[in-house]
Amino acid sequence: MxxxxxxxxxxxxxxxxxxGKERNQMNITLTTCGRLSRRGFLQLAGASTAGVLLTACAATTPGEPAPVPDSAEAGAPATADITIEYMMNDAELTGAEIEQFQEANPGILINRIEPDATSYFARLAAGTPPDIFRLQAPQFPQLLAQRIPLNLQPYIDVSDVIKVDDLAPANNYYRSSGGPLDIGDGDVYGMVKDWSPxxxxxxxxxxxxxxxxxxxxxxxxxxxxxxxxxxxxxxxxxxxxxxxxxxxxxxxxxxxxxxxxxxxxxxxxxxxxxxxxxxxxxxxxxxxxxxxxxxxxxxxxxxxxxxxxxxxxxxxxxxxxxxxxxxxxxxxxxxxxxxxxxxxxxxxxxxxxxxxxxxxxxxxxxxITATGSIVTGATQHPDEAYRVFEWYNAREPAANRAASGWGVPALKSMYDSIPKEGTYRSQVWGVLEQEMNFADTTVRxxxxxxxxxxxxxxxxxxxxxxxxxxxxxxxxxxxxxxxxxxxxxxxxxxxxxx
Known part of the structure; x- marks a missing residue:
């Protein structure tokens, strides 16, 4: 068998x-896990790879990204609304945050969908993948080997809120100087939403x-x-x-x-x-x-x-x-x-x-988790998808997460927002501050x-x-x-x- x-x-x-069955993790309702055999998973992943590789050379590395304006200054585009599908849990991307983005960025809508890797690969194979995918660090090497993520470096090079020097070390899980065996530095393909030792x-x-x-x-x-x-x-x-x-x-x-x-x-x-x-x-x-x-x-x-x-x-x-x-x-x-x-x-x-x-x-x-997201290389709207990605990882939602105490921010410039006051939080911060000295390692x-x-x-x-x-x-x-x-x-x- x-x-x-x-x-x-x-x-x-x-x-x-x-x-046991009484599991309420991060306010997420847990369901029975979908099961895939090894062969079933690889067949699905292989099918998605075949579809993605047809457009990989054109899709995964943008040549000249369109300017990504500050969300507060974004004007209404002349074209019809563009919907960006974001695979993210509802506790991590709230309706209020989505509403805030859409008000500041008329013409771009966010459709949050539940993270589901099986669905993601199936939709890759069908040529209709979600634009942004939630994942953890161990998933990234195989996705990179299949040329699925969009290379975000051209966007980050001109970003006014994401700077390579400001990236927390956990983001190195989503950087590569070559291929899936060269992860740890180089071009940025994704970011952690936050992280923890x-x-x-x-x-x-x-x-x-x-x-x-x-x-x-x-x-x-x-x-x-x-x-x-x-x-x-x-x-x-x-x-x-x-x-x-x-x-x-x-x-x-x-x-x-x-x-x-x-x-x-x-x-x-x-x-x-x-x-x-x-x-x-x-x-x-x-x-x-x-x-x-x-x-x-x-x-x-x-x-x-x-x-x-x-x-x-x-x-x-x-x-x-x-x-x-x-x-x-x-x-x-x-x-x-x-x-x-x-x-x-x-x-x-x-x-x-x-x-x-x-x-x-x-x-x-x-x-060892480094939960974050990537933009799918086969997205039909790379500029708009990156705008959503940048907003989520470096603007209002990132600031909200930094102050919540649920994780270390993805940007070092937001470290000051980590809660430190009170008996409980001050003790946790004291240990966390030490642990961050041992957190630079990128596990292969x-x-x-x-x-x-x-x-x-x-x-x-x-x-x-x-x-x-x-x-x-x-x-x-x-x-x-x-x-x-x-x-x-x-x-x-x-x-x-x-």
Whole structure:
């Protein structure tokens, strides 16, 4: 039977089956993830590539962009209204913001549509793609290999609000000096809407102290082994039932965490050219996988054998989880999701953000999501699409997001708007300010694998480690199956991209 992977737009939090049904993430109503087999995804992606490549040379690099006036000075064009379709969540692009843009830019309408990668590829294949697409960093290399994004550098070169020197380091995920293996600098193809150092730890100090543990340092990082030690002491059980969980992560991001760890040790999950997975014979990679496997085996983290009643963020907000690994963005979320008991603890400074831990002595704290957007190269209206893109990422909506505390702004000039006042916000800011010194890293994602949430490797781990946890296969057999299936997916990607 062909392996199935969930392919879902970035940051839609397409969660594993063992996460419960009561999931309200960022005020977004979650639905069951659409499922595509590896072959189905690649057939769809391949079809879209064929359609896009017919016009790639003309569409993905504009020659002389039309002037993009300040939105406040834009006059009514002589032609009929142009509608720009923007794939973005409603909580991230509000009706009020759309109305503000349309009033300031007569002749250009915005039609917000829900992010849906399956729909995006289908519409690419049909020649009617959305103009702007929401994605995360792991998705970009394959899209660039397929020549799908529009090169925005000619527009940015003449922009009065987006300057390359002002781009936060997270935007490097959407820059390339050549192709999908040259990501990190060069021309700009997209931007983050905001970002977070994603490997910080959120801690409930009451839970920690009730377990007889010292409050962790706000300035010195723990090791991941120390995090596990805290989880062991925090966890409480009644028979087989978990009453208090010790530590949890967002499972669909798990391969990204391993990649951060391994790159810090000058290793990787893949060969240098990304054409092979390197897991079975890679001791460092095996140790990374085993860390999270053992957390699940010991029921310190949620898994198929110890399901979450909700999802890790909500478990923490309900006071049922001592430590959770999320980035700065969670500082806004927990204010909304906290139950009545936890809410006053936030104000009292009992809910804190801790520095990202060290793995084998190496401290790294990059963003592994870098949620942002690209303009589709096949858009029929590149100038208008860029105007919307620039407005969203550098004008009013960007300023609104900067002040909300849901993420670090995409532009360094907006950093001063990050909330810092009060007991809660001042503590979070103190840690964030330190973490930003470790956030310049651009993780290298495999351009031959789709980078959804979860990606191929995380999807395989989620599938096969359930069998290992239940004793139906061994840990080593699980590693072999992950490597074998990943290599098949890589070869399929190579064949499709060419």
């Amino acid at each position: 062909e392996t199935e992977f969930v392919f879902q737009p970035a940051n839609q939090f397409c969660q594993p089956a063992w996460y 994603d490997l910080t730890i959120w801690a409930n100090l009451d839970v920690i102290e009730e377990a007889g543990l010292p409050v962790p340092s706000f300035t010195e990082p723990m090791t991941y082994e120390e995090v596990r030690g805290y989880a062991e002491q925090i966890a409480q059980f009644e028979g087989d039932r978990v009453v208090m969980r010790g530590f949890d992560i967002n499972a669909p991001w798990i391969e990204r965490i391993w990649m951060v760890w391994l790159e810090g040790l000058e290793s990787s999950l893949f060969s240098d050219d990304f054409t092979q997975m390197n897991l079975v014979e890679n001791e460092l990679a095996q140790e990374a996988v085993e860390y999270h496997y053992q957390l699940a085996a010991d029921k310190l983290s949620s898994s198929p054998i110890s399901p979450s009643p909700s999802w890790p963020g909500q478990d923490f907000a309900n006071g049922d989880l001592g430590l959770v690994q999320y980035g700065f963005w969670f500082s806004g979320g927990v204010l909304i999701w906290a139950d009545e008991e936890l809410q006053p603890k936030i104000d009292e400074g009992r809910i804190v953000m801790l520095p990202s831990p060290t793995w084998k002595g190496v401290k790294r704290g990059p963003t 994602f495999n351009p031959y694998l789709q980078g959804g949430e979860p990606g191929v490797v995380a999807g395989l781990f989620i599938q096969f480690y359930e069998q290992a946890l239940r004793g139906e296969t061994t840990f080593d057999e699980m590693l072999q199956r992950i490597e074998s299936e990943t290599n098949l997916a890589i070869q399929d990607g190579i064949d499709r991209i060419g």
